[in-house]
Amino acid sequence: MKITKRLQAKADAEGRKQIYLSAYTKVDGKSFHLTAKSEVYTLPVFFDNDKGIDLSKKRIIAPDVRKYHTEQLEKLNGIITAISKAETEVGNDKSVMVGDWLKNVVDKHLHPENYLTKEQKEKNKTFYELAEDYLVKKQFSYDHTKGFRVLVRAVARYEYFIRETDKKRKDFSFNVHTVTRDDIEDFRDYLRAEKDLAEEYPKIFENILKNYPANIKAGYGLIEGRGENATIKLMKKLKAFFHWLVETERTKNRPFEGIKIGCEKYGTPFYITLEERNIIASTPMPTKHLEHQRDIFIFHCFVGCRVGDLVKLTASNIHDDVLTYAPHKTKDEGEQSKVAKIPLSDTAKSLIAKYNGVDKKGRLFPFISPQKYNDAIKEIFTLAGITRKVIVRNALTGENENRPINEVASSHLARRTFVGNAYKQVADPNIIGEMSGHVEGSRAFSRYRNIETETLKDVISKIDKPTATKGDTDKREKLLAAGFTEEQVNMIMAI
Template sequence: MATIKKTLSTKTDGQGYSQILIRVSIDKDKKLRLKSGIFIPQKRWDNTKERISYGKATGTERIEMSEKETRLKNFEAKVLKLCEISPKDILTKEWIESVLSVCDNIEVSQLSIPVINELLDKSQNPEKYENRSFFDHIIDFRDNAKKKVNGKREGDKSDVWKKNFNVLVRALRRYEMFVRLSDKERRNFTLDIDTISSETLSDIESYLRNEYSLLEEYPKIFEKIPASTDSRRSPKPQPRGNNTICALFNKLKAFFNWMNEKNITTNNPFKGYEGVVSEKYGTPYYITLEERNTIADFDLSAHPQMEIQRDIFIFQCCIGCRVSDLLKLTQSNVINGAIEYIPLKTKGERQNVVRVPLNTRASTLMKKYKGVDSKGRLFPFIAAQNYNDSIKEIFRLCGITRAVTVINSITGKEEQRPINEVASSHMARRTFVGNLYKKVKDPSLISSMSGHAEGSKAFNRYREIDDEVKKATVSLID
């Protein structure tokens, strides 16, 4: 661990001020001398305590010395942080001084090698950073942002997160072009990190909510707006619900927070913005173990392709993984009677291995399809959307059609729907979590097998679902 010794230079300037000097001992063999750039009167230095002494100073001088003491503490903290995070071979007097010269506005807690390298690059190659567009910055965020864990930025964002983030980027590109084409007074409109205001956010929110109807109102304008940045045009915009808008705005807000942290801009239009309200989710609905077994044991021999998809769905109900993970499972994921995998959704953020022991039903299904898939996967999977369509039809064929209360994703209002119409691969995950939670009220144990993050809002909703426990509890006061 590096240590610092502070002394006051014997040389004085024209005002009788001397510079505070720093000697850094990195180890026995490496010691560096640095100039702090902080000058004080000789009488204001306590050599024994190695600090500025201004107990008897008054007025302007006291304020000046107090400010310089703060600067000195910050200087010392940054030097120690650099010694802590940097490889020993780059710790030279010249390198430390060059870093300190470009990080005046950076908090000690924000210092990291990537941040330092970017600051140095900006100072040495300013032309690279001039006239960067809003989309240059937002793509930079997408590719380089880190997951925040326990207040620290660590771990790359997952590919799934980046894919979802691209939805926001494409929507903002369309918004920018729509403004140019629809408003004669703003033909040169561009999104700018320094000028986007809360009013701009309101306009973006309105666009996102109404893009599908704007397409019908201004068809000629949308003919000129590319649906995406690649040659393949995306499907026409669909109505977006409040939760979708919230998810997009949360990503945009994270982008501005990142820009503020990196001191690229001081502008943050989300401060005081009261537009998008919080996401609204209903109580999770899922099938009971009895319904699951009805589906598992139903004779689907007349529908051989449906039988395969039914078996995959039941297997997913037994291990509770997301469909993105399910589609990638092979025999290599089967270890000592359990399925082991790192969830794709959080792979770049957390490397936690999820391990789910295989019950008898899951093991039987796995053996049934061993060696069947040409790609070596556990099951002969089809496309995720076709899998979801099959699940709905399987529920109907098996007579699992009871009504459930769901939240309409567009209107945000509750409505009753037959469960077969809203069934999907994600219901298998909910079935796994919900039925386990009924049996064992241990969130930590269950989330270790479902791959939910600690404190997950999605997981916490399962605490609301157990009517049987609620009835039993209320009966205690009969």
């Protein structure tokens, strides 16, 4: 079959015209004219009836123009090869080569994804397409979604870096069906060293940051260092993603088997005292904006929810002066659904009343973005004179540092203030968990066991008592027999 090429009449904005393909075929003595669009565009000066595109027609060609037309010629030659192959597969039965036969052959070559079965489409999806499916299906909170997109961009950078630096893996892709345990461990090492690699290979990373896959959102144009906690969090998100892929039968690959991710390490949580909270609440603010954010922060200290849940609260979350909501982070991490319940204090109720009807979206308060809220909190602390130094764990080095609390204050400090002060009153994590939304057995509470000087003195005073008598021993045994725990017995005996 002879394929004839011609240019369409209309040119695009760049002056290029599409090449049309046509051919004649005979079936049972009847002649049929077949046509198809090639989706190949060329400047008329380079068009050739035989070759389609002939760059030898002009001696001097700009590099970008030559590159474009070379790619278009390769595309055209691929189409011609596909037509020849389809004709060969037809064999002697030319009866099918009528109507849209040529059009369909070309379209199938150019857009094979449109001719796949549902199962084939799922199997051919890229990591990035599956990642979007994951986010759509799971409906994570804003913060969790944002964090997962950070992971997706890191995978894209890793994929590009491997292709650029490893000659044996020029075609490497983070394919969920073929990625191995070694790839996962190599990716973890990459996460730990990415900032150093960016400094060692500046040109490569300049290209990486400009060439993210088209279907993912580009991030900031800067590679920042990350500590071990950040690496662990990203690896946990990736592991959860692969678990979902296997669970939903999108893949059978289990590259995380045998890999230990580890747990994040945190310092003792710092928080403000009730006195400091009250100082902040009573400090006049120079602007309405800061007054609003100060009031929100004080309310935040009385309810202790995460900021992602805080900004969604409306009057519908309050029943009989009790605030109830479903913590989104619990859902994000696959924990059993839990509803947090917080009886509202008089201060919290007065703040709700103060802002009743102010927010146009019907929320309890006129919330702003989490980042602007954090910035406002730092300024509010400074204005209130809450500047004492606290020990914080450097996220990059893992070392403890002394920092002014107003420099490191954020929305999460309100949650810690609620939990920490409540924990001082009743060190029962299950009671506090009912209000804070922590799941039963959460490791977070172990960090709130504040070993203060007075506590240590109290312990010493208790162990300074006379040696236990036989009566004490009998009493202890009776209490244990009655079902009291060792810890409860110790508390009773210490009184």
